[in-house]
Amino acid sequence: MIDAIAAVGDTGDINCWSGTPYHFLQAGRAMDWNIEPWRLDMESFRWPRRWWNLKQFLLGRGVGGYQYSDVFARRALGSLNVNLQGQRILSLNQHFPPAASVVGAGGKLCLYLDATFPLLLDRYGLRAGLPVSVQNECLAAERVAFQQAEWLVFFQRWSAESAVKECGADPAKVRVICPGANLHLPVNWNFEYNRHVPDAARPLVLGFIGKDWKRKGLPYLIEVRKRLVAAGLPTVIRCAGGVPKALSADSGVDHWGFINKHTQASRFFEFLSGCDLGCLFSTAEASSIAVLEFLHAGIPVAGFTVDGMTDLFPPDAGLRFEPSAKPDEVAKRILDAFRTKSIIGDLRMAAREMSPLVTWERCVSEWQELLQTGSIRQPVQPWRGLENVSKEALQS
Numbered sequence: 001m002i003d004a005i006a007a008v009g010d011t012g013d014i015n016c017w018s019g020t021p022y023h024f025l026q027a028g029r030a031m032d033w034n035i036e037p038w039r040l041d042m043e044s045f046r047w048p049r050r051w052w053n054l055k056q057f058l059l060g061r062g063v064g065g066y067q068y069s070d071v072f073a074r075r076a077l078g079s080l081n082v083n084l085q086g087q088r089i090l091s092l093n094q095h096f097p098p099a100a101s102v103v104g105a106g107g108k109l110c111l112y113l114d115a116t117f118p119l120l121l122d123r124y125g126l127r128a129g130l131p132v133s134v135q136n137e138c139l140a141a142e143r144v145a146f147q148q149a150e151w152l153v154f155f156q157r158w159s160a161e162s163a164v165k166e167c168g169a170d171p172a173k174v175r176v177i178c179p180g181a182n183l184h185l186p187v188n189w190n191f192e193y194n195r196h197v198p199d200a201a202r203p204l205v206l207g208f209i210g211k212d213w214k215r216k217g218l219p220y221l222i223e224v225r226k227r228l229v230a231a232g233l234p235t236v237i238r239c240a241g242g243v244p245k246a247l248s249a250d251s252g253v254d255h256w257g258f259i260n261k262h263t264q265a266s267r268f269f270e271f272l273s274g275c276d277l278g279c280l281f282s283t284a285e286a287s288s289i290a291v292l293e294f295l296h297a298g299i300p301v302a303g304f305t306v307d308g309m310t311d312l313f314p315p316d317a318g319l320r321f322e323p324s325a326k327p328d329e330v331a332k333r334i335l336d337a338f339r340t341k342s343i344i345g346d347l348r349m350a351a352r353e354m355s356p357l358v359t360w361e362r363c364v365s366e367w368q369e370l371l372q373t374g375s376i377r378q379p380v381q382p383w384r385g386l387e388n389v390s391k392e393a394l395q396s
Contacts, residue, residue: 001028002371003035003088004082006090008042008076008093020182027359027361045072077097087108089110090112091109094146108150109149110151112177113154114179115162116163117142124284146169150173151173151370155308156287156308158310159286177363178379178380180296180360181292181293182293183296183297204234205236206221206236207276207279208239213243216280217281218243220281225237227332233339238275239254240271278290280301282303295317295354298348300347303318306323313383316354318351319337354386
């Protein structure tokens with residue numbers, strides 16, 4: 001179905017792009033796809049990048065954007081030494097490999113993306129770090145890629161709509177397939193953790209995962225936690241990833257540091273097993289694999305329905321908030337939920353039911369159906385809630 005998976009990096013390495021290409025690859029192989037990773041050695045591009053940037057600077061074109069250049073693409077493809085004839089390549093990057101290189105060699109290109117380039121420029125601040133000439137070249141190249149790709153599949157509707165409205169993509173080949181969680185639960189995973197309601201004897205544990213702690217809303221979550229404590233509910237923030245260099249004594253952050261899910265799997269599962277609620281109050285977020293990881297572990301989630309996250313916070317298994325919501329409002333809803341056994345019970349049950357749906361195996365099965373039939377009969381769409389998911393999907 002898919003012959004190779006590509007990205008800017010080694011897609012056979014679990015550390016490439018947070019492990020997303022690796023997990024797609026493994027799920028594809030489990031479906032008996034003869035899929036191979038494209039293994040770019042990014043270290044070999046260090047000096048070519050520097051020389052390219054120096055040349056750009058001397059020519060007055062600014063600095064930055066080497067990975068989007070034709071120079072990079074030619075060198076990268078040459079280093080792979082791949083035969084594209086009759087091959088279907090799935091790429092997680094709209095600029096590599098260049099669509100014209102694949103199609104011109106008799107291959108097919110499918111794209112699986114979390115954001116279009118206009119969204120990366122405007123919502124993720126990429127515009128500030130790239131020369132205008134590079135931005136324009138990237139936007140033009142993306143349009144060509146969207147025209148020549150066989151399928152344009154996005155993690156959520158936010159980006160799919162941008163592809164059509166801002167990039168001129170043909171709606172007939174645009175689809176949305178929810179990605180999966182970048183972890184495999186142990187066979188003995190205990191979904192029964194924390195069946196009781198947190199109280200004075202055991203604090204409420206708010207889970208937070210993310211390197212970019214500021215954008216992902218850790219300061220905001222600290223404010224929410226202060227209000228929960230003031231309301232009489234002991235609360236801590238269990239954090240994996242980044243934190244501010246200086247945390248106040250009353251921040252309530254229990255920092256676990258960076259956890260490598262491949263080499264420290266047991267530690268990551270220990271981290272998850274102690275969380276009552278997975279939280280993501282991002283100021284900008286195309287999609288969050290971390291939210292899917294909480295759900296896969298059967299943990300309800302909470303956060304802002306900003307950008308693509310409107311689709312990844314299930315209404316049944318999550319507390320959804322508009323980005324304008326104040327910490328007081330968020331704290332009150334969390335407090336009400338965890339002080340009412342029926343509410344938190346329903347949230348936990350819905351998260352547990354969502355668990356088998358947010359996997360890469362399910363994602364790849366939807367891809368397979370799309371490639372075979374041109375449509376997906378029962379796609380998993382978290383934003384619609386569990387009542388719209390068939391029993392067949394829940395049991396798969």
